[in-house]
Amino acid sequence: MISDDAVVNLFALAHPGRLAVFRTIVKAGPDGMAAGKIASANGIPANTASTHLSILTGAGLLSAYRDGRSIIYRVNFSHYADLMGFLLEDCTENNAEAATALHEYFKGHPASVAPVRAAKA
Known part of the structure; x- marks a missing residue:
């Protein structure tokens, strides 16, 4: 992006x-x-x-x-992920403090995963 x-x-x-x-x-x-x-x-x-x-x-x-x-x-979701990736990577480039703060945030707030639907038999 x-x-x-x-x-x-x-x-x-x-x-x-x-x-x-x-x-x-x-x-x-x-x-x-x-x-x-x-x-x-x-x-x-x-x-x-x-x-x-x-x-x-x-x-x-x-x-x-x-x-x-x-x-x-x-x-x-793939487009939304591109936006989030841009913000995380591009905007924190060469800024160790920002990268560390974001890493800590996401470590403490893991993304919830939608349950996988079981395949029909």
Whole structure:
């Protein structure tokens, strides 16, 4: 990821409403969530949700697909990981104190791992 891409992504997340929408979709997991349910879960009008979803999708943080009459939004976790990697690596380059502080933070706050679904027999 380059700086310009990171700025677009950070802009997309730098609004309380968009951040709330993004968090809602992250919590929905890999199956994603329909646009109407996203709006309801955040207590916002459909047109406001649509604007937030459009900005987040345009930044590459979300992907969308149609399922019947609904549009389902999912987090693009590989893109999100690229953003986090950029922030961790590029922004802490040659700064041992920052790298150590981040390492300590993540050691104390391990990422939760979603349970793996058992294969159907």
